[in-house]
Amino acid sequence: xxxxxxxxxxxxxxxxxxxxxxxxxxxxxxxxxxxxxxxxxxxxxxxxxxxxxxxxxxxxxxxxxxxxxxxxxxxxxxxxxxxxxxxxxxxxxxxxxxxxxxxxxxxxxxxxxxxxxxxxxxxxxxxxxxxxxxxxxxxxxxxxxxxxxxxxxxxxxxxxxxx
Numbered sequence: 001x002x003x004x005x006x007x008x009x010x011x012x013x014x015x016x017x018x019x020x021x022x023x024x025x026x027x028x029x030x031x032x033x034x035x036x037x038x039x040x041x042x043x044x045x046x047x048x049x050x051x052x053x054x055x056x057x058x059x060x061x062x063x064x065x066x067x068x069x070x071x072x073x074x075x076x077x078x079x080x081x082x083x084x085x086x087x088x089x090x091x092x093x094x095x096x097x098x099x100x101x102x103x104x105x106x107x108x109x110x111x112x113x114x115x116x117x118x119x120x121x122x123x124x125x126x127x128x129x130x131x132x133x134x135x136x137x138x139x140x141x142x143x144x145x146x147x148x149x150x151x152x153x154x155x156x157x158x159x160x161x162x163x
Contacts, residue, residue: 004148007125007141008052013043015054015123020044020089025053028092029085030101034062037082038089042123046094049128053086059118074116079150080107083140086124087156091136096128100158105135110152120144134158 013019018040025038043052057074064072081104088102116122123143130137135157142150 004141004151006143006148007127007139008043008050010123013052015042015121018042018054025085025089028089031085035081037078037085041086041089044090044093049090050126051086051090052123052125053082053089054124055082055122057116057118057120057122061118064118072118074120074122076110076112076150079112079116079122079142080110080152080154082122083124083126083142083150083152084154084156087126087128087136087138087140087154090126090128091156096131096136097156097158101161102136102156103159105155105157107155108153110150112150114144114147114149116142116144116149122149129153 020041037055038053039056041053063075063078067073067075084104091097091102124140126138126140128136128138135155137153137155139153141148
């Protein structure tokens, strides 16, 4: 496997000490129930426009029964959603769109490089690249046991609903 430079050096955070739990994430993200895809936040730096969060994949994920029976494999779209929710947390926390709710607008250059299974902790790293009035672009990486399993670029837009 090709080694990639991570967005945030893991020495910058402690995986055992989240700086925000699900309760704080809920203050910024609207997803609930099966659609909550972040477990905690590990790093958050406005000056660098970078953040790190994680998702602990459990045996009770909503997709387990059907993807794939007898060999549960996290769908790639779920990994992209975890990254989008991390970016949304950061954008909303720092009011990069003011009071607007952040919506998922697109994906580019997404590559899946490994499997994610129940019991894995997915560390997600994000860096905001460009910000315009109606579009934010961020790159992301999903890492399991030190290996990049998914990476790409995501886009977010302010949604026309009250926050």
